[in-house]
Amino acid sequence: GAGVSQSPSNKVTEKGKDVELRCDPISGHTALYWYRQSLGQGLEFLIYFQGNSAPDKSGLPSDRFSAERTGGSVSTLTIQRTQQEDSAVYLCASSYNSWNPGNTIYFGEGSWLTVV
Amino acid sequence: AQSVTQLDSQVPVFEEAPVELRCNYSSSVSVYLFWYVQYPNQGLQLLLKYLSGSTLVKGINGFEAEFNKSQTSFHLRKPSVHISDTAEYFCAVSESTNAGKSTFGDGTTLTVKP
Numbered sequence: 001g002a003g004v005s006q007s008p009s010n011k012v013t014e015k016g017k018d019v020e021l022r023c024d025p026i027s028g029h030t031a032l033y034w035y036r037q038s039l040g041q042g043l044e045f046l047i048y049f050q051g052n053s054a055p056d057k058s059g060l061p062s063d064r065f066s067a068e069r070t071g072g073s074v075s076t077l078t079i080q081r082t083q084q085e086d087s088a089v090y091l092c093a094s095s096y097n098s099w100n101p102g103n104t105i106y107f108g109e110g111s112w113l114t115v116v
Numbered sequence: 117a118q119s120v121t122q123l124d125s126q127v128p129v130f131e132e133a134p135v136e137l138r139c140n141y142s143s144s145v146s147v148y149l150f151w152y153v154q155y156p157n158q159g160l161q162l163l164l165k166y167l168s169g170s171t172l173v174k175g176i177n178g179f180e181a182e183f184n185k186s187q188t189s190f191h192l193r194k195p196s197v198h199i200s201d202t203a204e205y206f207c208a209v210s211e212s213t214n215a216g217k218s219t220f221g222d223g224t225t226l227t228v229k230p
Contacts (some may be wrong), residue, residue: 044220056217
């Protein structure tokens with residue numbers, strides 16, 4: 001596609017339910033990133049994937065959060081047993097690769113998650 | 117670990133006035149620095165970046181930033197702003213040892229008034 005595509009754009013879920021957020025990166029991009037943006041705050045790094053290498057999961061806030069990337073393309077971020085503090089915008093981004101900082105990172109428009 | 121501080125959460129200015137958005141970072145290794153802009157109801161887009169070389173970098177829409185290693189700063193400037201520059205601006209840093217992991221500041225909301 002022309003840009004990074006995320007779905008759903010908005011999600012309201014009840015506390016305790018599981019949610020899945022999907023990201024479709026730009027075709028040909030081997031690096032895929034997930035960030036979280038809480039109201040009035042900056043972006044918080046969650047995880048990034050580079051090709052078939054083991055992902056850098058150092059930003060995942062708890063074991064309720066997990067992500068996978070199938071076939072080196074589409075990624076799914078899963079939040080289990082959602083809590084109200086999980087309410088945020090979840091941003092996905094991709095770049096040609098992650099080891100060259102000169103590669104521009106392109107962001108999707110985000111998935112707004114509200115936990116009630 | 118790297119960190120970023122954006123010193124102003126909100127900056128109101130009048131149209132055609134100059135503006136500076138301040139950013140300081142902390143890191144124990146060499147860094148790459150970025151400014152991103154988020155217009156209302158849009159995704160983030162890269163404004164400019166410093167990787168190496170000349171400390172003054174120019175970006176889109178007439179913005180520029182200067183990397184100051186001694187002061188660990190990367191302030192963003194524009195000599196004359198337009199109404200259309202109203203947006204949220206984020207400073208970000210990544211380290212040479214792990215270029216894929218960026219740390220972002222909390223953002224500065226620039227509001228340009230007529």
